[in-house]
Amino acid sequence: MTARDLSVRMRDFEGVAGPRAPLYQRLAGGLADVPEVLDLLAEAPGPNQLPVTLLAAVHDLLLADPSAPLAAYYPNLTADPRRDDPVPAFVGFCRERRDEVAELVRNRTPQTNEIGRSALLLVGMARVAADVGDLAHLDVGASAGLNLLVSEYGYDYAGHRLGGRRLVISCTPRGDRPELLPARIPRVVARLGLDRSPIDLADAEQVRWLRACVWPDQTDRFERLGTAIQLAREAGVQVRAGDAATALASTAVALPVGHLVITTSWVLNYLDRAGRDAFLGELELIAQHRDLSWVCAEAPAYAPGLPCPPGMEDSTLTLLSVTRWRDGRRSVEHLATCHPHGYWLTWLA
Ligand SMILES: C[S@@+](CC[C@H](N)C(=O)[O-])C[C@H]1O[C@@H](n2cnc3c(N)ncnc32)[C@H](O)[C@@H]1O
Structure with a gap:
């Protein structure tokens, strides 16, 4: 460049x-x-x-x-x-x-493990769970695995509150589709992360890098990050080392129980086009053996080649979508455009 x-x-x-x-x-x-x-x-x-x-x-x-x-x-x-x-x-x-x-x-790779994005992932995961029941959550590009605790945090969508109390994430929904707000927290029966270079929460230098990736003005995010790290240590979240483009299908095997829901948030922009195509290929490979859903929060301009509504290809906003594979057949639902850290989301018509 x-x-x-x-x-x-x-x-x-x-x-x-x-x-x-x-x-x-x-x-x-x-x-x-x-x-x-x-x-x-x-x-x-x-x-x-x-x-x-x-x-x-x-x-x-x-x-x-x-x-x-x-x-x-x-x-x-x-x-x-x-x-x-x-x-x-x-x-x-x-x-x-x-x-x-x-x-x-x-x-070092930027590793902004931003738990505000859990408020976005929850919207997609709750929608999937409403149809399929218990979920097995595989977060790809999980960093320290903090967004694996989607079902453990509390949420406040401008007064629509649900979930736990120890850490509450606020997200302002915009637009007129309140039916898309999660009615309840889905039940996650297994969770696992995959990351090219996972953050080990027991290593002080690595935790410092996690903090270094938080923007210094946003002092509230440091406090929230500290609580999330504590919760993740207590829950013993696990993130395996491996590449999204090559290790997805082999990692999914470790989650045999529950409907497999794969999440990505601000990860696929770090892959080149061939890597993203390989990631999509791995999803198709898994779908040959079991139903799965992919909740994606990525910016189309920085991660070309992913499912995207016509005309939004150059958008730098975070696009929240759910891709489902049922009996090998794929369907895509675009839900919202969002702030990259999940402060707000705007429902798509
Ligand atoms: C900006 S962070 C986002 C972390 C997390 N998804 C979130 O939303 O908070 C990007 C993460 O993607 C990981 N990553 C980058 N390229 C990857 C690849 N090819 N395979 C797996 N993980 C990758 C990085 O190590 C980093 O942890």
Whole structure:
């Protein structure tokens, strides 16, 4: 990817970060014009050449040592964050710690294990469970496996509340299809994750990387993440190491009981087109032997080739859809477009 392409990505990310993440919004806007920082991001493997890769690498180093002057701009690292332009301090940090930043950028994948997405996955999973009953949940690109606890969290869809109390996820539904809101939490009889590089919740450095992938402005997300990690440790969630494109069918075998529901959220953009085609091939392979459903929350523009309503191919919004295989026959239902972290969803007509 050229420096110009990376600059465009930074500008796009400036819009995505928006007012919810003013620090990252300002950084992305400023860094789009700083070639030496874009060069650093260019060291990431192709699919990881995303602004969040660089921002998480720097954040990880700051979490390890918050004494650097740059930390004074991070709302999660200081009680009274500086409000002046953070870009010079960020560029200075990257210059000073270039080797460490480059090493993280080269070797780590963004692993924003965002449990807000459980509010989206639940909509699809509850819809499937209403037809088929008990579910066996396989989350692909599961990271630390926190979205495997879909059935354990509580939810508040603008007053429509259901589920547990220890951790409540809010999601605002927009549009006029209230019948699509989950009526109840589905029963999950088995759960397993699959990830190319799973996060081990017993490893402090890996947990720090998970935290580094959270945007520093959103201090509520750190607290929520801490509770989810605790719940995941208690539940003993398991995530196997393996690739979505090659290990899906062999992993599904480990979940023989319950209707198999596979979930993906912001994962398939990290595969290239051949990898996504191979993933779809694995789904078809499983469907030759058993019924299954796939709840997908991915952005069509970043993961071309997935089921998508006509005209939405270039959309950067997260598209929530359910693909069902029953007796080998496939049908697709598109449900909503969503905020990438699940803050809201807009029902599709
Ligand atoms: C942005 S995170 C999303 C994690 C989680 N799905 C969520 O929504 O919170 C992307 C995850 O996909 C994993 N991943 C990337 N490429 C993969 C592949 N080819 N096979 C399996 N996992 C992959 C990464 O390791 C990372 O944990």
